[in-house]
Amino acid sequence: MPRCLKSSYNQESGALTNLVPLLDRVLVEKARSGIEIPEKAQQKVLQATVVAVGPGARNNQGQHIPVTVKVGDKVLLPESGGTKVEIEDKEYLFFKENDLLARLT
Numbered sequence: 001m002p003r004c005l006k007s008s009y010n011q012e013s014g015a016l017t018n019l020v021p022l023l024d025r026v027l028v029e030k031a032r033s034g035i036e037i038p039e040k041a042q043q044k045v046l047q048a049t050v051v052a053v054g055p056g057a058r059n060n061q062g063q064h065i066p067v068t069v070k071v072g073d074k075v076l077l078p079e080s081g082g083t084k085v086e087i088e089d090k091e092y093l094f095f096k097e098n099d100l101l102a103r104l105t
Contacts, residue, residue, distance in 0.1 A: 021054035024097040074104040
């Protein structure tokens with residue numbers, strides 16, 4: 001199962017890009033259109049595609065807790081939050097898995 005962005009060569013920096021998020025972090029690319037929840041809710045919910053996932057976190061006993069989403073999954077995320085990064089002229093967002101609202105099936 002792929003866990004990262006496809007490797008590519010950056011001509012400008014001469015670096016190989018192979019991005020694997022740490023722990024239970026998920027890298028997503030926002031979809032162009034959003035989904036709105038009822039007017040009573042104050043935040044807009046956005047749809048995104050998972051492009052990379054970390055290996056998972058560890059609990060207090062040191063046991064591995066795998067990430068439940070995989071590359072290619074469509075997810076809902078809150079309008080605010082996440083960490084913006086720009087990779088090869090594209091904008092992505094890092095989220096911890098527990099910040100994702102839902103996986104679309």
